[in-house]
Amino acid sequence: MLAQFESILYRIGAFILALISTFSSLLGMRGGGIPKEAATEDTLCMTIAAISDTHVGKDAIGAAFLTPGMRDISDPSLDVDAVLFLGDNTDNGNVDNWEVFTKSVTANCKVKNKIILLGNHDTWISYDTPHVYEEGLKNYLHYSNLIMGTNNTLPYFTRVFNGYWFICLAQEDTSVSATVSDTQLNWLEEQLRLAAADGNGKPIFVLLHQPMNYTHAVGDNLNNNGINDGQSEKLQAILDRYENVFYFSGHQHYGLNDGTDQIPAGFSTVEQVGKNITSVNFPAFGRGSYFDGGDPLIGDGLIINVYADRIEFLGRNFVAGGWLDFNQTVYFKGICE
Numbered sequence: 001m002l003a004q005f006e007s008i009l010y011r012i013g014a015f016i017l018a019l020i021s022t023f024s025s026l027l028g029m030r031g032g033g034i035p036k037e038a039a040t041e042d043t044l045c046m047t048i049a050a051i052s053d054t055h056v057g058k059d060a061i062g063a064a065f066l067t068p069g070m071r072d073i074s075d076p077s078l079d080v081d082a083v084l085f086l087g088d089n090t091d092n093g094n095v096d097n098w099e100v101f102t103k104s105v106t107a108n109c110k111v112k113n114k115i116i117l118l119g120n121h122d123t124w125i126s127y128d129t130p131h132v133y134e135e136g137l138k139n140y141l142h143y144s145n146l147i148m149g150t151n152n153t154l155p156y157f158t159r160v161f162n163g164y165w166f167i168c169l170a171q172e173d174t175s176v177s178a179t180v181s182d183t184q185l186n187w188l189e190e191q192l193r194l195a196a197a198d199g200n201g202k203p204i205f206v207l208l209h210q211p212m213n214y215t216h217a218v219g220d221n222l223n224n225n226g227i228n229d230g231q232s233e234k235l236q237a238i239l240d241r242y243e244n245v246f247y248f249s250g251h252q253h254y255g256l257n258d259g260t261d262q263i264p265a266g267f268s269t270v271e272q273v274g275k276n277i278t279s280v281n282f283p284a285f286g287r288g289s290y291f292d293g294g295d296p297l298i299g300d301g302l303i304i305n306v307y308a309d310r311i312e313f314l315g316r317n318f319v320a321g322g323w324l325d326f327n328q329t330v331y332f333k334g335i336c337e
Contacts, residue, residue, distance in 0.1 A: 042307050046162045049073045049111070051301035051318065052086035052209070052250025053284035055121065056104070058096035062286060063104045065298050069285065069318035070108035078303065082161045083111045086250040086282055087119025087209030093136040094125045098143040105147055116144035118155045118170040119209040119251070120178075131174035156184055158191050164306065165195035169208040176224035178210040180231045185238060192242050203244040203311060203332060211249040212236055216281040217267040218252070225252055240274035244332045246311065247273070250282045255289035256300060256315045256326040270313060270328045278330050280313065300324065 051069070056062030073080055085105075090097035105114070123136035137155060145152055148159075155170030167188060171178040188206070195204045210225065211218050213232035218225045226232055239245045259268035273279045283289050283300040299319025305312040315326030 042309075044305055044307060046081045046164060046306040047079055048082050048084060048304040048306070049078070049080045049301065049316075049318070050084040050086060050248060050282060050304060051285040052282040053088040053119070053253060053286055054085065054101065055088055055091045055284070055286035056097060056101040057091040058094075058100055062091070063100050065286060065319050066101070066104045067108050068321075069299050069301075070105055072316075072318040072321045074108065074110035075321070080111050080303075082113035082115070082166075083109060084166075084207065084248065085114070085116045086207060086248060087117040088121040088250065088284075089116060089119065090122050092124050092126055093122035093139050095139060098139055102143050102147055113159075113161045114148050115159055115166055115168060115207065116140075116147055117168055117207055117209050118144075120171060120174070120176050123171070123174040133172075133174045136174065156187065158195075160198075163199070164202055164205065165191070165199060166205045166207060167191045167195065169206065171209065175228060177221055178208060178227045178231075179229065180208075180227060180235065182231075182234075185231065185234055188235075189238050192238065192245075196242050201244065203246050203306065204242060205246050205248060206239060207248045209249060210251045211281050212247065212273065212279065215271055215273055215279050216249075216252060216254070216269075217265065236274060236277065239277050241276075243276050245277045246330075247277055247279045248282065249279070250284065252281060253284035253287050253289055254281065255283050256302075256324060258326060258328060269326070270330065278311075285318070302326075 054062065054066055056066055073083055089101050118140050122140050123133055124131050125135055140155065141152060157168050159166045159168070169180060169184065169188065172181055172184065173179045192204060210227055212235060213219065213221045213226035221227065221232065227235065239247060254267055256269050257267055269281055271279045282302060285299060285301055288296050288298045297317055297320065299317045301316060301318055303314045303316050305314065310329050310331045313328045315324030317324055
């Protein structure tokens with residue numbers, strides 16, 4: 001009976017995907033590889049695919065969208081070097097949810113370099129019982145290590161791909177907003193120092209599921225969207241001491257927005273914070289963002305092209321395999337070896 005029910009869910013998902021593909025042109029999406037406006041004679045140093053909030057549950061629906069998304073990210077025409085999953089990978093961080101997520105990613109994403117962040121939903125084993133961080137963390141570490149091919153014992157870690165540093169932060173309890181300890185912030189500062197010394201001007205990527213307070217329309221975190229206990233201010237001060245820092249987050253489920261259609265008020269996907277920080281907030285891959293002024297379709301994320309002097313952020317719906325009308329560029333001083 002369960003198998004029949006899951007089969008029905010898969011067929012529903014396939015039907016929805018067919019509709020998406022049929023009407024994608026009406027939503028400003030284009031097929032094919034890198035958009036013409038992004039093609040230059042410069043050396044392309046690295047291409048990153050980044051998504052957030054896949055919210056995969058134990059049923060077939062989550063995988064019905066994640067699977068084609070992983071296949072699109074693996075398309076040779078995109079030539080992706082690394083894939084970032086910016087947290088809330090599962091709807092509840094129990095074994096059933098992680099099994100579905102892991103099976104879809106490992107079977108369909110052919111990009112070797114992967115990063116899996118911890119999100120608040122990944123620390124919630126169930127909606128119906130008290131959340132136990134240790135249990136959620138255990139499941140996260142097991143499955144994220146399996147996918148990434150790592151042996152992390154903590155939820156915060158660093159990875160280096162193509163000479164670029166990705167410093168990955170994590171919440172340390174089950175709250176909706178992030179609780180980040182001084183111990184973790186001290187570790188972050190040491191990693192930034194090492195990255196700056198190694199990178200010789202290259203951008204440094206810092207990742208956390210939640211955005212910093214007073215960025216991306218978050219405010220002072222009264223709505224459980226940012227970082228707890230005054231630690232956001234400490235985090236920003238640390239990041240701002242280093243040049244060319246790019247801070248990536250998800251969590252809010254807002255759509256891609258260049259600032260011309262600010263819903264909610266004051267929101268834009270790419271923001272300059274302080275002197276040296278570019279903060280980028282990603283849409284919810286697994287939820288859509290129709291009521292937040294963004295694309296109503298499930299599957300939105302960004303392709304990030306890193307050049308010697310700039311980074312280009314290109315909107316893409318990975319489920320339909322088409323480009324969205326979002327293209328922003330941030331310039332910096334850097335080198336590409």
